[in-house]
Amino acid sequence: MNNNKNVMESDKLKDSNAIRHEFSMAMSSMYQSEVPLYGDLLDLVAEVNTEVLTQHSEIKEQLEHTGEIDRISMERHGAIRLGTAAELHMMRRLFAVMGMYPVGYYDLAPAGVPVHSTAFRAIDTQALNQSPFRVFTSLLRLDLIDDEVLKKEAVAVLANRQIFTANAISLIERFEEKGNLTLEEGKQFVKEALETFRWHDKTPVSKKLYQRLSEQHGLIADVVAFKGPHINHLTPRTLDIDTVQQGMLAKGIPPKAIIEGPPKRDCPILLRQTSFKALEETVSFKNPEGDYEQGHHTARFGEIEQRGVALTPKGRSLYDQLLNQSREQLGVTPNEDNAVEYYQILENAFEAFPDDYRTLHDEGLAYFYYQAVNDSPYPSSSDSELNLDSLEESYSDDSISKQTMTQLIEKGVVRFEPIVYEDFLPVSAAGIFQSNLHDDKQSSYKGNSNQNEFEKALGVHVYDELALYADQQAESLHKCLFRLKYSI
Numbered sequence: 166m167n168n169n170k171n172v173m174e175s176d177k178l179k180d181s182n183a184i185r186h187e188f189s190m191a192m193s194s195m196y197q198s199e200v201p202l203y204g205d206l207l208d209l210v211a212e213v214n215t216e217v218l219t220q221h222s223e224i225k226e227q228l229e230h231t232g233e234i235d236r237i238s239m240e241r242h243g244a245i246r247l248g249t250a251a252e253l254h255m256m257r258r259l260f261a262v263m264g265m266y267p268v269g270y271y272d273l274a275p276a277g278v279p280v281h282s283t284a285f286r287a288i289d290t291q292a293l294n295q296s297p298f299r300v301f302t303s304l305l306r307l308d309l310i311d312d313e314v315l316k317k318e319a320v321a322v323l324a325n326r327q328i329f330t331a332n333a334i335s336l337i338e339r340f341e342e343k344g345n346l347t348l349e350e351g352k353q354f355v356k357e358a359l360e361t362f363r364w365h366d367k368t369p370v371s372k373k374l375y376q377r378l379s380e381q382h383g384l385i386a387d388v389v390a391f392k393g394p395h396i397n398h399l400t401p402r403t404l405d406i407d408t409v410q411q412g413m414l415a416k417g418i419p420p421k422a423i424i425e426g427p428p429k430r431d432c433p434i435l436l437r438q439t440s441f442k443a444l445e446e447t448v449s450f451k452n453p454e455g456d457y458e459q460g461h462h463t464a465r466f467g468e469i470e471q472r473g474v475a476l477t478p479k480g481r482s483l484y485d486q487l488l489n490q491s492r493e494q495l496g497v498t499p500n501e502d503n504a505v506e507y508y509q510i511l512e513n514a515f516e517a518f519p520d521d522y523r524t525l526h527d528e529g530l531a532y533f534y535y536q537a538v539n540d541s542p543y544p545s546s547s548d549s550e551l552n553l554d555s556l557e558e559s560y561s562d563d564s565i566s567k568q569t570m571t572q573l574i575e576k577g578v579v580r581f582e583p584i585v586y587e588d589f590l591p592v593s594a595a596g597i598f599q600s601n602l603h604d605d606k607q608s609s610y611k612g613n614s615n616q617n618e619f620e621k622a623l624g625v626h627v628y629d630e631l632a633l634y635a636d637q638q639a640e641s642l643h644k645c646l647f648r649l650k651y652s653i
């Protein structure tokens with residue numbers, strides 16, 4: 166009897182969303198013990214978020230409608246940097262166990278960072294609300310390095326490392342074979358996967374090689390000289406980044422001078438981010454004789470972000486245009502000496518970007534969920550403005566005229582709520598990278614953007630983030646029309 170029960174318990178399956186959630190909690194507590202300042206930052210963000218939700222019932226209501234309210238406190242992203250195509254390939258398989266898939270392609274070379282990247286994350290609304298954990302994952306591009314001798318050495322060092330534990334790999338294989346893991350295997354998996362992201366203060370390379378790698382680019386040293394892709398930051402989501410930035414200063418955590426992304430607005434769009442400087446950490450370098458020599462490395466930092474509505478291709482191109490225009494007008498990379506001027510330029514430029522949800526919606530600049538407002542009276546057939554026949558038809562194929570939708574919104578039958586941006590921004594990411602590398606030698610790499618190579622290494626195509634937002638919107642419209650139909 167007892168035996169039977171045990172068999173049943175151990176046969177229970179662990180769902181990928183639950184594994185992702187547990188993993189993100191385990192990662193957060195590991196990082197808090199590795200970098201205590203991250204814990205302070207979490208406390209500050211939690212305080213500010215509670216204040217925003219208390220003071221602004223409209224924000225709270227919006228987050229309740231979109232289902233984000235419960236995820237805010239667990240919301241975070243991390244970042245890692247990988248050295249080889251094989252590492253990226255296995256990393257993709259590892260994240261798949263947690264229901265995380267590669268979304269988007271980011272080429273950082275034009276901004277002087279020799280990597281290209283993707284973000285691993287959940288892709289549907291429900292899974293995202295259950296656990297929005299995501300990891301910005303970069304692959305080093307040694308093809309952009311022209312020092313052939315150093316390149317060869319780097320390749321040799323990377324070929325010698327194994328960043329995954331043997332148990333992690335066999336659990337990944339088990340998952341791929343069976344399509345799931347049991348409760349016990351899921352627990353094991355979280356523990357084994359975490360090992361890959363741990364910080365190691367003993368390096369497999371000599372101090373001399375480390376220095377040569379650093380001289381080429383700080384990022385190359387950070388990837389090649391270490392045992393594995395230590396998580397280099399974890400980023401909580403705040404509902405008010407300007408207040409957190411002030412709070413950081415007050416707590417003696419100096420943030421970088423510029424908040425990356427769009428300026429402060431009533432209706433946040435995309436993503437605003439700021440980080441605090443990487444910590445200088447003591448490292449033991451392994452000399453060829455086998456003894457260790459002390460030195461320092463700066464890699465790990467803290468970051469906060471505020472997320473806003475996802476933009477359509479039309480909205481995104483307006484964003485890119487206004488951002489580029491602002492940076493061109495400033496003439497140099499924004500930094501602490503020109504921060505005030507840069508914000509002024511940015512604010513002026515973004516006056517051209519509508520700042521109320523209704524206009525963002527009506528002009529097709531952003532993505533929204535459509536939701537049936539249950540307690541509003543459904544328009545009756547005597548309602549002369551509404552063409553209910555056309556509405557009837559739209560139930561079957563989700564096509565609804567802009568005019569009918571506008572009427573439904575105005576009558577309070579349907580509401581629309583912003584779909585939050587789940588991804589990253591290449592210009593911002595480059596700013597985050599650079600603020601943590603004492604490196605401004607190279608302002609851009611000339612090599613071609615190489616999405617094909619990246620996807621070949623990954624073993625799959627990356628998802629197109631814009632198509633995912635369009636799907637989320639379409640699905641909500643479908644559900645909304647379905648509800649209206651059955652409430653007639």
Ligand code: OOG
Pocket residue numbers: 243244245246301303397438468589590593594595597598
């Ligand atoms: C990644 C930097 C990009 C973000 O939030 O844009 C990033 C890195 O430093 O490895 O995390």
Ligand code: NI
Pocket residue numbers: 242243244301398400468597
């Ligand atoms: Ni980040």
